[in-house]
Structures are given as structure tokens and as C-alpha cells.
Amino acid sequence: xxxxxxxNVSSGYDGQVVLHNVSFKLQEPSIYVVLGPNGAGKTxxxxxxxxxxxxxxxxxxxxxxxxxxxxxxxxxxxxxxxxNAMPEEMTVYGGLKFYADMEKGDPDKAxxxxxxxxLRNKRFSDLSLGQKKRAAIAKVFLSERDLYxxxxxxxxxxxxxxxxxxxIIVKLSKDKMILYSSHNLYEATDIGTYLILIKNxxxxxxxxxxxxKSKEYRVGIKSSKDISQIVPAHREGEYYVLTxxxxxxxxxxxxxxxxxxxxxxxxxxxxxxxxxxxxEPTADKxxxxxx
Amino acid sequence: xPNSTLTFAKRSLGLSKIQAGMGIFLGAFGVFVLDALSxxxxxxxxxxxxxxxxxxxxxxxxxxxxMPVLLLYVYDKNNGVLEYLLSVxxxxxxxxxxxxxxxxxxxxxxxxxQVISVLIAGFIAGSQSVLVLDIxxxxxxxxxxxxxxxxVTMAMMAFSLLQKQxxxxxxxxxxxxxxxxILPMFLLPVIFGFKTGFLVDFSIAIFVGILSIVLLALSSxxxxxxxxxx
Numbered sequence: 001x002x003x004x005x006x007x008n009v010s011s012g013y014d015g016q017v018v019l020h021n022v023s024f025k026l027q028e029p030s031i032y033v034v035l036g037p038n039g040a041g042k043t044x045x046x047x048x049x050x051x052x053x054x055x056x057x058x059x060x061x062x063x064x065x066x067x068x069x070x071x072x073x074x075x076x077x078x079x080x081x082x083x084n085a086m087p088e089e090m091t092v093y094g095g096l097k098f099y100a101d102m103e104k105g106d107p108d109k110a111x112x113x114x115x116x117x118x119l120r121n122k123r124f125s126d127l128s129l130g131q132k133k134r135a136a137i138a139k140v141f142l143s144e145r146d147l148y149x150x151x152x153x154x155x156x157x158x159x160x161x162x163x164x165x166x167x168i169i170v171k172l173s174k175d176k177m178i179l180y181s182s183h184n185l186y187e188a189t190d191i192g193t194y195l196i197l198i199k200n201x202x203x204x205x206x207x208x209x210x211x212x213k214s215k216e217y218r219v220g221i222k223s224s225k226d227i228s229q230i231v232p233a234h235r236e237g238e239y240y241v242l243t244x245x246x247x248x249x250x251x252x253x254x255x256x257x258x259x260x261x262x263x264x265x266x267x268x269x270x271x272x273x274x275x276x277x278x279x280e281p282t283a284d285k286x287x288x289x290x291x
Numbered sequence: 292x293p294n295s296t297l298t299f300a301k302r303s304l305g306l307s308k309i310q311a312g313m314g315i316f317l318g319a320f321g322v323f324v325l326d327a328l329s330x331x332x333x334x335x336x337x338x339x340x341x342x343x344x345x346x347x348x349x350x351x352x353x354x355x356x357x358m359p360v361l362l363l364y365v366y367d368k369n370n371g372v373l374e375y376l377l378s379v380x381x382x383x384x385x386x387x388x389x390x391x392x393x394x395x396x397x398x399x400x401x402x403x404x405q406v407i408s409v410l411i412a413g414f415i416a417g418s419q420s421v422l423v424l425d426i427x428x429x430x431x432x433x434x435x436x437x438x439x440x441x442x443v444t445m446a447m448m449a450f451s452l453l454q455k456q457x458x459x460x461x462x463x464x465x466x467x468x469x470x471x472x473i474l475p476m477f478l479l480p481v482i483f484g485f486k487t488g489f490l491v492d493f494s495i496a497i498f499v500g501i502l503s504i505v506l507l508a509l510s511s512x513x514x515x516x517x518x519x520x521x
Contacts, residue, residue: 013517050378052516079378083371083521089305098298103379139375 002063002146002177003027004049009058011048012201017056018044020201026194031173033192033209034181035274041201042181043082046149049179050079062147075103077147082155084136088125092116092135095124096142105142113168114138129156137165148178154187166191185272197277205277212277216243218270219250224263231256241270299393303359306366310358310462314401318352321345322405325428326412329421342424343488346431347476349405353436354443354469356401357394361447361463364390365454373519383514387448391507394444398436405432431492435476438500443469445506449513472499 004026012018019041026032036042047053049060051067051074060067067074086095096107111117114134119127124135133156140148150169154162169178170191179196182188188195189209197205220239227233231253233240244250257264304311325345367373376386406429413425447453447465454463472495480488506513 013520014515047374047520051380052374052377052520054516074378074380077378079375081371081374081378083374085371085375087302087367087372088370089302099375099379101294101298102376 002029004147004177005061006049007059009048009055009060011044011053011055018201019048021058022203024196024203024206026177029173029175029177030193031169031178031180031191032194032196033188034179034196034198035188035277036198040198042198043151045198046079046151046179046181050074050077050149076145077149078140078145079149080137080140080151080153082151084132086124086132086136086139089123091121091123093120095135096139099139100142103143107142110138110141113141130158130161133157134161146176148172148176150178150180152181152183154182185274188274189272195274212274216245217247217250218243220268220270221257221264222266223257224265227257227262230260230262295389296392296396299360299363299389300396303363303393303397307359307362311356314352314354314356314358317355318349318401318405321348321352322408324348325409325425329412329416329425342428343480343485343492344477346428346435346492347473349432350436350439350476351473353398353401354439354473357397357440358462358466360390360394360397361444361465364448365456365463368454368519369521371521374521377516377519383516383519384511386519387510387514390448391441391444394440395437398440402433402436405429427489431489431496434500435492435496438496438503439469439472441503442472442499442506445503445510449506449510451518
């Protein structure tokens with residue numbers, strides 16, 4: 001069984017503390033989405049877990065072994081930074097082989113997984129931004145690890161490639177732990193099981209995403225008739241928008257509309273529950289530590 | 292030769308052929324002058340103090356030829372390769388030693404070529420004293436060249452200020468350090484003559500070599516991991 005435990009970890013750069021006393025424990029294979037505004041400390045958190053930055057205090061244990069004390073423990077994780085970290089003067093295959101030789105990985109497997117065969121012999125510097133990102137992601141899959149730290153892996157990628165990469169990551173999460181940072185709230189709710197919220201270098205929430213409730217639910221309804229006379233809804237673009245305090249209340253409103261003989265062609269939640277967390281200046285939800 | 296050292300050396304040559312070319316030119320120029328002096332001494336005799344100038348050229352050639360590795364270090368730091376190496380379990384000392392080994396490997400290849408061509412010219416000259424003089428110059432070039440290459444490499448990695456690039460050039464500031472150390476070698480023979488000049492040259496080379504060893508010993512303390520991040 002894989003487990004990652006952070007116990008009161010603080011770290012930063014040149015003695016300046018960026019991450020303040022972060023503690024949490026990941027105990028099951030899953031995708032743990034790390035959310036937070038720019039400069040919140042997400043990358044510092046990833047770099048500290050990856051052993052790149054030495055914590056000023058606290059302990060990081062991977063499968064019970066201290067990451068900072070043992071180099072072999074660090075070799076049980078993979079870190080994808082926001083930088084491509086590929087030798088620009090090499091071909092895609094050459095760059096992947098360069099890393100594969102260091103960690104006994106398989107460049108052909110990574111090329112196949114990321115569908116990079118057509119780019120195999122192209123110089124990395126000649127690739128487009130999106131292609132570079134894909135090739136950079138491939139190095140994470142050169143060999144299998146227990147823990148993957150993915151810092152905004154789908155930034156700069158088109159929606160189709162993003163989806164493919166998310167699918168690979170979701171598949172991987174069946175038996176691996178994945179810490180995944182993103183600014184895309186829809187992506188976070190789409191693939192994440194757990195949410196770790198970081199603000200001003202401190203962890204302000206750790207909970208299952210399914211437990212996160214919105215203060216209010218805005219529901220968009222497309223219908224054959226004006227429904228504003230039936231339920232308290234108003235028109236916004238192509239939708240009638242209804243505000244409910246619980247999902248059940250929204251369901252009752254829908255029943256009322258259908259009972260009135262109106263044909264409902266589409267109904268969807270507008271906005272994202274994570275948006276509220278993102279925008280709250282001090283979102284201490286009393287969920288610190290393991291859920 | 293470990294495969295990774297060769298890979299890093301190859302990568303660096305792919306990054307800057309101009310500097311490697313300049314290194315070969317300077318090194319070859321030093322060898323050419325030394326060969327010419329040896330053959331001339333074998334036939335007609337020549338001023339031995341001139342020999343020391345060739346050491347400066349040959350050593351500077353070694354520094355320039357290994358320069359691309361210094362560029363590669365800055366380049367790898369900026370595009371996140373060093374950060375990735377740290378994440379896969381490399382220590383800062385291992386990274387440090389890897390780049391150092393690559394600079395020394397490149398310098399060695401040029402030095403071996405220098406040794407072969409100088410010895411061939413020494414044998415052609417046919418004089419035992421000229422051959423001894425040639426060997427002394429090669430010895431001094433080796434000690435000075437490798438000391439300067441090691442010192443410049445380690446100083447650059449230890450102090451991020453030396454990784455900055457000069458205006459209008461992609462060479463790191465550290466190269467200036469090497470120039471500052473080697474430059475006096477051109478003047479010493481003129482000021483002190485051959486014997487004293489040789490001893491002073493040799494002492495400087497040994498001193499720089501010791502400094503490099505001290506820097507290597509302190510490398511883990513001098514180079515913090517965050518200094519390797521983009």
C-alpha cells in the first residue's frame with residue numbers, strides 16, 4: 001500500500017518561508033487536486049515533496065520512509081514541473097532516452113502512450129508549445145512510480161490532447177497516488193477525488209470533492225416555453241436561470257415545470273462549487289488534515 | 292568513460308560549436324608554436340622563455356574547448372533539467388560532479404591531441420633537451436589547464452552570479468575568471484625569464500588546483516538546491 005504523509009512541513013527559498021506547517025496524509029490511490037491562486041505555494045509544495053527543496057521543519061514520509069533522508073525514497077516518485085525540462089537540442093526520442101538511461105526507463109513505451117511516434121525524430125526545439133508539453137509529459141511515464149506530482153500538466157494543451165492526458169492520468173490513479181495542480185476548476189471537479197486547497201502557503205482545506213457543497217445552486221434550464229411564471233427563474237442568454245439552496249430544491253422546481261406541461265430540453269448546473277472556495281479570501285473550512 | 296559523461300559532453304558541443312572551435316584553434320596555435328620552436332631548437336636553437344607563451348595558448352585552448360559545458364549548465368538550469376535531475380534523486384553534489392567530469396573529459400580529448408602532436412614534433416627535432424623541454428611544457432599545460440577548467444567550472448556552479456551572461460554574449464561571467472588566471476602567463480616569461488617564470492606559472496597552477504579541490508569539498512554547502520531551479 002502506498003502512503004504519503006506530510007507532518008508540519010514548512011519550506012521555501014533562501015530561508016524565506018513560503019509553505020507554512022502543512023500536514024496531510026494520502027492513504028489511497030487517487031487523484032488529489034491541489035488548488036490555489038497564483039503564488040499560493042502549490043509549486044513549492046510539489047518541489048518539497050519531490051525532495052528538490054529541503055523542508056525547514058517537519059517530515060515527509062513516503063511509504064513510511066523519510067524522503068529527505070533517503071535518495072532511494074525520492075526515486076519512488078515522479079515530478080512533472082511547469083517547465084518542460086527536456087534537452088532542447090535533442091530529438092524527442094533522444095531526450096526521452098537521455099532520462100530513460102538514468103532511471104532504467106523505456107522511451108518507446110512513453111512515446112507510444114503519449115502518441116508521439118510522428119514527433120519521435122524531431123528536435124525538441126522545433127516543436128510547437130503543445131507538442132513540447134506532450135513530449136515533456138512523456139518523461140513522467142518512462143518508468144512506474146508510487147507517487148506522481150503533476151504541476152499543471154495540461155496547461156498550453158488543446159482540449160483534445162488535454163482530455164487524452166487526463167484519461168491517462170485517471171487510468172494511472174487506479175493504483176497510484178497522484179497530486180495534480182490546476183487552475184482549471186472544471187478539470188479539477190472532472191478528474192479529482194480529493195481537494196487540497198492552498199492559500200498563502202497554508203493548507204486551508206483537505207476534503208473529498210464530492211463533500212464540497214455550494215452555498216447556492218444556479219441551474220440553467222432550456223425549455224419549450226417561458227417558465228418564469230411557474231418557478232422563480234429569469235432569462236440569461238439561452239437559459240432560464242433558477243437559484244436553489246439545495247439540489248433537492250432544484251429537483252422540485254423541475255418537477256413543477258414538467259407538471260405544468262413544459263418540455264425541458266436541457267438542465268445543467270451553472271458555475272462550479274470550487275469557484276467559491278477559490279474566491280474566498282480566508283477559506284478555513286475546518287477540514288485540515290486527512291478527511 | 293561513463294555513458295552520461297559522454298552524453299553531457301556531446302550535448303554541450305551541440306550547443307556551442309563556436310566556442311569549441313575557438314578552443315581547438317587556440318590549442319592548435321599553441322601546439323604549432325611549440326612544435327615550431329622545438330624543430331627550430333633542434334636545428335638552430337631558440338630562446339627557451341618563448342616556450343612558456345605556448346603554455347598560455349594551449350591552456351586557454353583547453354578552457355575554451357570545455358566552455359560549452361558551462362553554457363550547458365546554465366541552459367539546463369534555465370529550462371528545468373537540473374530541477375528534474377534533483378527530483379529523480381540526484382543530489383546537488385552529483386549534478387555538480389557530472390558537469391565537472393564533462394568539462395574535464397572535453398579538456399582531456401584536446402589535451403591528448405596536444406600531447407601527441409607536441410611529442411611527434413619533439414622526436415622530429417631529435418634533441419633530448421628539446422624533448423625534455425616539450426614534456427615540461429605539456430606538464431605545465433596539463434596542470435594549469437585542468438586546474439583552471441576545474442576552478443572555473445566549480446566557481447560558476449557555486450556562485451550563481453558567475454552564471455550570468457555577459458551583455459552581447461552567451462558566455463557566462465565565469466569565463467572571465469579563467470581569462471584573468473591565464474592572462475598573466477603571457478607576461479611572466481617576459482618579467483621573470485624562463486626558470487622563475489616556469490616556477491611561478493607552476494605555483495599558480497597548483498594554487499588554482501587546490502582552490503578547485505576546496506570548492507569541490509565545499510560543494511554541497513555552497514550550492515543550495517534552490518540555486519539550481521529555473
